[in-house]
Amino acid sequence: MSALKKMLFSSIGKKYIMAVSGLGLVGFLVTHLAANLLLLTGNPDLLNGYGAGLKSTLGPLFYPAEAALVGLFLVHIILAIYINVAGKKAARPIGYAKAQRGKGGESKFGLAGSNMLITGGLLAFFLVVHLWQVRYQVQFGSKFRTMLNGEQVGDLYRYCDEIFASPLMVVFYVGVMLFLGLHLRHGFWSAIQSLGAMKPEWSKSIHALGLIIAILFAVGFLIIPIWMHFGMAARLFQ
Numbered sequence: 001m002s003a004l005k006k007m008l009f010s011s012i013g014k015k016y017i018m019a020v021s022g023l024g025l026v027g028f029l030v031t032h033l034a035a036n037l038l039l040l041t042g043n044p045d046l047l048n049g050y051g052a053g054l055k056s057t058l059g060p061l062f063y064p065a066e067a068a069l070v071g072l073f074l075v076h077i078i079l080a081i082y083i084n085v086a087g088k089k090a091a092r093p094i095g096y097a098k099a100q101r102g103k104g105g106e107s108k109f110g111l112a113g114s115n116m117l118i119t120g121g122l123l124a125f126f127l128v129v130h131l132w133q134v135r136y137q138v139q140f141g142s143k144f145r146t147m148l149n150g151e152q153v154g155d156l157y158r159y160c161d162e163i164f165a166s167p168l169m170v171v172f173y174v175g176v177m178l179f180l181g182l183h184l185r186h187g188f189w190s191a192i193q194s195l196g197a198m199k200p201e202w203s204k205s206i207h208a209l210g211l212i213i214a215i216l217f218a219v220g221f222l223i224i225p226i227w228m229h230f231g232m233a234a235r236l237f238q
């Protein structure tokens, strides 16, 4: 086995890949949130145009890019299960969170830290529902198509508008975004730690930065279903 392969298959290597894939997913969330905030304007052409524009700009690279994104999610999820279930038992009989508490790491392992598998599992479940909704239904259902600049495109705006007309869906999305915040709060700190990029004196600042990132993403995303449910764009802009 080459040194690189050995490193990647070691427990430190797996944590490293978890960290890199997690930060990659945060990068995806930045662009995803920015695009979805277009829903707040109440102008369907903006998000529909963004979706169609992304496809035509990436051209033949669109599907490989989507596959890479799915791969990133899968690597992150599979390694999380492995490290927390199989790897943890073998390596640490007393468990990671407990061991860290003993070393004075309590503040980093509050509600968010000790529930990473639960919040991650909920996010994975959300992803399956979400992709079935926004990708499968819009792409393969003939109901959600619209014309934009003489071309037929997916009507992402109207689809989101229909989903968020349901109070149940609003509660589901808002709840999941709170779990996303919890997951990011600890995940960001943990990723920086795993990459070995944290000096002890930075720990508090990185933890605070994780909290800011968590709040920005949770609030940024959860505002969308609430905003659309109550027709805020029509009230404010029309």
Ligand code: HEM
Residues within 6 Å of the ligand: 032, 036, 050, 051, 052, 069, 123, 127, 130, 131, 134, 135, 156, 160, 173, 180, 221, 222, 224, 225
């Ligand atoms: C209120 C919150 C959200 C809304 C309104 C929303 C909306 C959308 C829409 C409209 C699409 C289709 C984009 C297209 O086909 O061009 C999409 C795709 C997707 N969403 Fe979300 N999303 C939300 C939150 C999330 C979160 C929190 C995650 C991840 C944890 C996520 C992961 C994805 C993925 C992986 C895709 C497929 C890739 C893509 O098309 O960009 N979404 N979402």
